[in-house]
Amino acid sequence: MNTRAPFVLKRIFVVSFLLLILLGVGMFLGLSMGSSGSGMSPVLESLFGARGPDSALMDTIIWKIRFPRVLLSALVGATLSLGGLVFQALLRNPLAEPYILGISGGSAIGAITGILLGFSRFPGVAAAAFAGSIFTLFLILVMSSGQSIIKRDSLLLSGVMVNAFCSAIIMFLVSLTRDSRLHNIIFWLMGDLSSGDMHQVGILAATVLPCFCLIFFFSSPMNLLLMGKETAQTTGVNIKAVTLILLVVTSFAVSATVSQCGLVGFVGLVMPHLLRLLFGPDHRVLVPACVLGGGAYMVFCDLLARVLPEQGEIPAGVITAMIGAPLFVFLLKRSGR
Amino acid sequence: MQFSIREGRGCAVLTLRWYQRGVLKPAVMIVLVFLLCPVLQSNARVLIDQMGREVNLPDDPQRVVSLAPNVTETVFALGQEHRLKGVTLFSNFPPQAKAIPRVGSYVQLDLERIVALRPDLCIATKDGNPKETIDRLVSLNIPVYAVDPRDLDSIMETILEIGDILDARKEATALVNRMHSRIQNINVRVEHSTTRPSVFYQIGISPIISAGTHTFINELIVLAGGRNLAHGPVPYPQFSREQVLALSPEVFIISSMSRKAIFEQVKREWSKWSGLPAVRNQKIFLVDSDILDRPTPRLVEGLERLTRLIHPELFEETK
Amino acid sequence: MNIAINIQNLNYAYGKYVVLKDVSFCVKRGDFFIIIGPNGSGKSTLMRLISGIIRSKTGQLDLFGMPMQGYNRKALARTIAFVPQMVMVEFPFTVSEVVLMGRSPHQGILGIEKREDLEIAKQAIAFTGLEHLSHRKLTQLSGGELQRVYIAKAICQEPRIMLLDEPTASLDIAHQIRVMDLMETLKEERGVTIVMVSHDVNLAAMYGQNLLLLKEGQIVSSGFPGKVLTYETLEHAYDCTLLVDDSPLGRFPRVTLVSQRVLNLPGRSKSI
Numbered sequence: 001m002n003t004r005a006p007f008v009l010k011r012i013f014v015v016s017f018l019l020l021i022l023l024g025v026g027m028f029l030g031l032s033m034g035s036s037g038s039g040m041s042p043v044l045e046s047l048f049g050a051r052g053p054d055s056a057l058m059d060t061i062i063w064k065i066r067f068p069r070v071l072l073s074a075l076v077g078a079t080l081s082l083g084g085l086v087f088q089a090l091l092r093n094p095l096a097e098p099y100i101l102g103i104s105g106g107s108a109i110g111a112i113t114g115i116l117l118g119f120s121r122f123p124g125v126a127a128a129a130f131a132g133s134i135f136t137l138f139l140i141l142v143m144s145s146g147q148s149i150i151k152r153d154s155l156l157l158s159g160v161m162v163n164a165f166c167s168a169i170i171m172f173l174v175s176l177t178r179d180s181r182l183h184n185i186i187f188w189l190m191g192d193l194s195s196g197d198m199h200q201v202g203i204l205a206a207t208v209l210p211c212f213c214l215i216f217f218f219s220s221p222m223n224l225l226l227m228g229k230e231t232a233q234t235t236g237v238n239i240k241a242v243t244l245i246l247l248v249v250t251s252f253a254v255s256a257t258v259s260q261c262g263l264v265g266f267v268g269l270v271m272p273h274l275l276r277l278l279f280g281p282d283h284r285v286l287v288p289a290c291v292l293g294g295g296a297y298m299v300f301c302d303l304l305a306r307v308l309p310e311q312g313e314i315p316a317g318v319i320t321a322m323i324g325a326p327l328f329v330f331l332l333k334r335s336g337r
Numbered sequence: 338m339q340f341s342i343r344e345g346r347g348c349a350v351l352t353l354r355w356y357q358r359g360v361l362k363p364a365v366m367i368v369l370v371f372l373l374c375p376v377l378q379s380n381a382r383v384l385i386d387q388m389g390r391e392v393n394l395p396d397d398p399q400r401v402v403s404l405a406p407n408v409t410e411t412v413f414a415l416g417q418e419h420r421l422k423g424v425t426l427f428s429n430f431p432p433q434a435k436a437i438p439r440v441g442s443y444v445q446l447d448l449e450r451i452v453a454l455r456p457d458l459c460i461a462t463k464d465g466n467p468k469e470t471i472d473r474l475v476s477l478n479i480p481v482y483a484v485d486p487r488d489l490d491s492i493m494e495t496i497l498e499i500g501d502i503l504d505a506r507k508e509a510t511a512l513v514n515r516m517h518s519r520i521q522n523i524n525v526r527v528e529h530s531t532t533r534p535s536v537f538y539q540i541g542i543s544p545i546i547s548a549g550t551h552t553f554i555n556e557l558i559v560l561a562g563g564r565n566l567a568h569g570p571v572p573y574p575q576f577s578r579e580q581v582l583a584l585s586p587e588v589f590i591i592s593s594m595s596r597k598a599i600f601e602q603v604k605r606e607w608s609k610w611s612g613l614p615a616v617r618n619q620k621i622f623l624v625d626s627d628i629l630d631r632p633t634p635r636l637v638e639g640l641e642r643l644t645r646l647i648h649p650e651l652f653e654e655t656k
Numbered sequence: 657m658n659i660a661i662n663i664q665n666l667n668y669a670y671g672k673y674v675v676l677k678d679v680s681f682c683v684k685r686g687d688f689f690i691i692i693g694p695n696g697s698g699k700s701t702l703m704r705l706i707s708g709i710i711r712s713k714t715g716q717l718d719l720f721g722m723p724m725q726g727y728n729r730k731a732l733a734r735t736i737a738f739v740p741q742m743v744m745v746e747f748p749f750t751v752s753e754v755v756l757m758g759r760s761p762h763q764g765i766l767g768i769e770k771r772e773d774l775e776i777a778k779q780a781i782a783f784t785g786l787e788h789l790s791h792r793k794l795t796q797l798s799g800g801e802l803q804r805v806y807i808a809k810a811i812c813q814e815p816r817i818m819l820l821d822e823p824t825a826s827l828d829i830a831h832q833i834r835v836m837d838l839m840e841t842l843k844e845e846r847g848v849t850i851v852m853v854s855h856d857v858n859l860a861a862m863y864g865q866n867l868l869l870l871k872e873g874q875i876v877s878s879g880f881p882g883k884v885l886t887y888e889t890l891e892h893a894y895d896c897t898l899l900v901d902d903s904p905l906g907r908f909p910r911v912t913l914v915s916q917r918v919l920n921l922p923g924r925s926k927s928i
Contacts, residue, residue: 009768036453057455064477065449094746121469183444184467194448197473220767224757228743231806234707235813236733236761281747284766311426311439312447 011285019292023074026299030070031062033307064198070299072196072204076257076316077267077298079208081275081290082215083254084268086246089222089283091156098254098268101159101247105166106136107258108189112173115184122200122260125188129259136162137251155247191264191316193302204260211253212291218246219283226281264298265317270324271297277331297324384502387485387495388463394480394502398458401503402451405443405462408484409434410633411496412460414512415505423454430627430635446470452477460484460499462632486632488556489520496634516637520560523644526651527562534647536563537586537615540626542603545576553636554629561644562651563588582610588647589615592626622646659721660685660817660849661706666715668701675701677873679715683866685816688843689851690860692884693870694894699853702870703821706851707738720816733761737810739820742802748793751805755780755790758812773812780808784838800831807838818842820852824859832856836863861885861908869893885909 032040042058045051083098090096110132114125140162144154174185196204221242224232233239254268275289298316301323305314386392402423403409409428412421418433426442428434438454441447443465451459456479461471463485474481482502486492493513500509536558540546547567548554558565566584567574576584589607593600600623608616615621624646628639645652661683668676676698683689691699704710705717708724717724719735727735737758758780759773769777781790784804794802803823810818818839824832836859842848854860860867860881867884869876871893877884887900890911897919903910 007769007774034449035447036449057453060477061449061452065452092746121467183465187445194445195469197476217765220757220760220763220765223749223753223767224760226747226749227745227754227757228740230704230707230709230738230740231743233709233729234733234736234738234819235757235809236730238729276747280753281749282753284768312441312445 008282008284011279011282012288015279015285016288016292019289019296023292023296023299026296026303027070027074030073030299030303031066033303034061034066035306035313036061038307068196068198068201069193069302071198072201072261073193073298073302074295075201075204075208076193076261076264077271077301078212078291078295079253079257080264080268081271081294081297082212082287083250084270085272085275085283085286085290086215086222086250087268088272089225090243090246092226093156094273095269096156098250099258099263099265100163101155101251102136102140102162102166103133103251103254103258104263105163105170106139107133107255108170108263109166109173110135111188111259111262112170112185115181115188116173116177118181121184121195126200126259130255133251133255133258136166137248137255141247187315188262190318191262193261193264193305193316194313195261200260204256207256208253211249212287214249215246216284216287218242219287222246222283223281261316263317264320266321266324267294267298267301270320270328274324274328274331277335384482386483387491387498388483390483392480392482394482395457397504398502400454400456400458402440402454402456402459403428404440404446404459404466404481406430407486407631407633408460408462408499409437410631410635411499412503414634415496415500415503415508417503417505417508420503422456423451430633448473452479458482458502460502462486487551488553489560489636492632492634492636493517495632512634516634519637519641523560523640527560527644527648530562530648530651532648533562533564534587534620535566535584536588536590536647537566537581537584538590538592538629539581539603540573540592541575542599545578545581546573547576548572549574553632557629557636557640557643558647560640561647563643563647582613585612585614587614587618587620589613589621590643590646591621591623592629593623594626597623620646658685659683660687660719661851662716662718662721663706664716666702666705666712666717668698668705668710668712675873676705676712679870679873679875681868681875681878683817683849683851685720685849686843686847687849687851688840688863688865689849689868690864690866691851691853691868691870692855692857692860693876696872697870697893698873699870700821703738703819703851703853707736707819708732709738730761733813733815735815736817736819737813737815739803739806739810739818739823741821741823741825742799743806745794748795750791750793751786751797751808752777752781752790754794754805755786755808755812758809761813776814777808777812780811783811783841784808785834800827800834803827803831803835804838807835811842815848817849817851820850822853822855824854824856832859839863857885857890857911858903861903861911862905881908885911 028043031043032038042054043062045055046059046062080098084096087096087098087100088094107129111125111129114128119125119128140155140158143158174182177185221232221237224235224237225239225242229239271290271294272286275286275293279285279289298320301319302316304323305316305319308314381393381395384392384394398420400422401412401420403412403421403425405425406428409421409424410430412418413431413434421437423440424434424437425446426439428437438450440450440454443462444467446466448470451474459474459479459481461481461483463483471481471483484495484498486495493516496513497509500506538547538554538558540548548565549570549572550568551572555565555568566586567576591600591603604621604623607613607621610616624642628635628642659682663682664680666676666679679702691702693699705712711724719727755777756769756773759769759776760767763769763773781787784807786801786804786808789797789801794805797805820839823835827835839850839852840863843850864881866879867881868878869884869889876893877889885900887898890898890900897914899912899914900909
């Protein structure tokens with residue numbers, strides 16, 4: 001233990017710095033590669049002012065098409081990883097993931113309703129999805145308020161039930177639809193990172209970045225929560241208030257990402273575990289790690305999703321699982337658990 | 338004669354409604370179109386597309402991207418394929434279209450590939466193309482002309498409009514006239530029939546799906562002298578096997594896509610039900626779905642095919 | 657303030673199930689106070705009430721003269737530290753990380769440790785004999801070691817009262833003595849009031865300065881061990897046969913359990 005400087009601050013800085021570099025590299029690669037071709041020189045030229053005959057076109061492709069997408073991937077990866085981290089702490093359950101409290105079900109129903117009613121993707125369907133997930137969150141809080149809110153099992157069970165019920169409704173709605181809107185629904189359910197332009201991405205950033213900061217301030221209570229309900233309480237944590245605030249803020253951020261680009265699975269479940277394996281369970285380090293590392297991971301996955309297939313792209317949720325699962329198993333084996 | 342005039346900068350485009358029984362003489366139409374649409378020398382003009390959007394069109398587009406397979410077919414039919422620089426994934430007709438670079442599927446367009454082709458015009462369809470992508474193309478200063486062919490009338494309107502924007506008005510008019518006369522031909526023949534057989538047109542395998550009133554297929558079946566058993570407000574209604582049997586179709590048409598084997602299987606299965614009039618009279622057929630489902634000039638061919646299947650007796654005197 | 661804990665007319669029920677009936681007693685400052693009684697007597701509930709985990713609507717609970725409601729959570733955590741019986745932890749914190757968490761009631765919102773915090777944690781680890789384990793993960797510790805980690809963490813809170821819920825329940829005899837000795841040292845060296853729930857009557861007899869015997873939510877007896885641990889009170893509370901005599905180690909009772917076989921030996925009277 002380094003008694004010279006505050007120990008954890010140093011760790012936070014080192015970890016954040018490393019992951020920031022990773023994120024930067026990922027974003028640079030993301031700007032350099034795409035379905036119309038790959039190459040780092042156009043990006044470098046664009047950044048450092050050199051002008052060639054193709055500059056205007058490359059500028060458009062890099063900054064108007066790829067950049068919003070890369071930024072969106074980073075935001076989505078960050079939010080979902082952080083969401084998984086928070087829910088794993090709140091529910092003291094390593095299987096928790098950001099959609100577990102009814103967010104996936106509620107937002108999907110909202111989005112599908114919006115699509116079937118013919119709303120445009122933004123703001124219509126996005127708003128409907130957001131409303132849907134906030135509504136289910138509210139429903140779950142009411143359902144589990146009979147028992148104490150800090151009783152994690154009731155929250156978890158309510159969330160699972162609501163999600164299951166929503167899944168059934170979604171299947172029903174999908175079976176009734178048989179037109180091009182069905183395509184939209186399916187893309188949305190699989191996660192679609194191609195959807196945003198800078199304006200929408202900006203709105204998302206403005207929504208989730210404050211949530212990140214707020215969650216960071218609760219990192220220390222989250223550590224204590226993991227030590228057990230009673231231990232946390234008797235060490236000065238107001239469990240009820242902390243649980244409620246973290247729940248609402250995290251759900252809000254996750255709902256915002258879902259309303260923008262649909263359901264991207266797996267990231268929120270595996271990134272916290274991955275980062276915990278690498279950097280330890282202290283949330284004061286893990287919160288920035290999830291933001292930066294989760295963002296970097298999503299940027300890389302999106303890059304592969306765009307560039308690997310010859311035609312079209314692999315859905316976001318598919319690639320995160322295909323990359324993430326083996327990566328996690330590898331790290332698990334190495335850590336010798 | 339019903340017509341509407343849409344005015345653009347210095348050019349009035351006359352669009353006309355065609356009645357099924359065709360009162361108008363094609364010659365008059367050609368003359369009127371030539372008289373009322375002087376060719377302009379300006380570099381761009383503003384037109385209003387079929388969705389009511391104002392579009393700044395270049396005069397002689399050299400780099401056109403088609404955002405739907407039916408648009409691709411139409412461009413080829415007008416002989417303007419030299420302008421096409423990009424098409425969507427399922428643009429499979431004519432075969433030469435397969436050589437043109439792909440820009441994603443028409444429900445999931447690849448924005449980057451489209452932009453990289455430096456198009457000076459994109460032609461989109463309302464049914465399928467995601468509005469957000471269209472909006473983003475426009476925000477990147479790429480003109481997008483949207484069409485919305487919903488029935489034979491509007492298909493011909495669409496062909497004329499595409500002909501107009503691609504500087505192929507002559508070809509467009511000729512094509513439309515040919516289509517019109519072929520339709521007329523069918524109309525005349527069908528007038529002579531005494532029966533209107535009931536037709537069941539199967540699209541999906543499982544569940545069984547047919548086509549309701551507001552589809553091309555319905556229009557073609559009616560024109561071909563048949564009675565669409567699936568008519569109704571739902572565009573693509575589902576049926577159970579029981580319901581189909583109860584409907585007792587006299588003609589059974591299975592729409593087949595690329596993998597024929599599966600549809601042959603479906604045909605064999607239905608053929609076991611000897612209670613069906615269609616099976617008894619051996620009137621159960623497989624037809625290529627593209628010519629009956631895509632809003633292109635080939636729809637007329639589909640109409641002819643359909644009429645031959647429903648009323649073979651009208652074609653006894655071989656043509 | 658001489659009285660650390662003052663409890664008057666405390667009642668508590670889980671729904672309709674009444675657990676504590678009109679309980680009143682005091683704990684003096686610097687006392688080694690041990691609560692004993694059979695299962696279901698309300699010991700754990702009493703412990704939770706004192707630590708603030710649950711709150712009672714009736715009765716009075718004062719800590720150092722101030723009612724419980726008057727303390728905010730962090731102030732309460734600086735006054736009372738709670739050592740739970742045993743907690744399953746799935747997340748691999750290291751010993752030093754956990755012990756440092758005990759400083760949380762003295763820290764700001766992010767819990768960034770100052771030099772002083774690190775010093776205090778180091779001392780607590782030394783006090784509990786955990787130096788050689790400070791970088792070990794919790795999941796790799798034995799029961800006794802884990803218990804000491806929680807104690808070290810509680811010490812970091814610098815409490816005036818230390819609450820322990822059956823601390824020796826799952827420990828081997830060596831560790832049992834070790835923990836009890838730790839508490840005694842804490843009391844002697846730092847004046848911390850120790851309040852403990854125990855199921856081990858003999859340890860209570862040896863270490864406790866004042867005992868409280870509960871049965872079915874009510875106080876059977878309270879006072880110094882010699883007064884509380886008689887065979888009448890114990891047999892009444894525990895409803896079994898016991899032999900109570902003087903311990904050879906000092907002026908406190910010794911309780912011996914009597915098996916059925918011994919009871920039925922010819923030549924022995926039932927009441928000993």
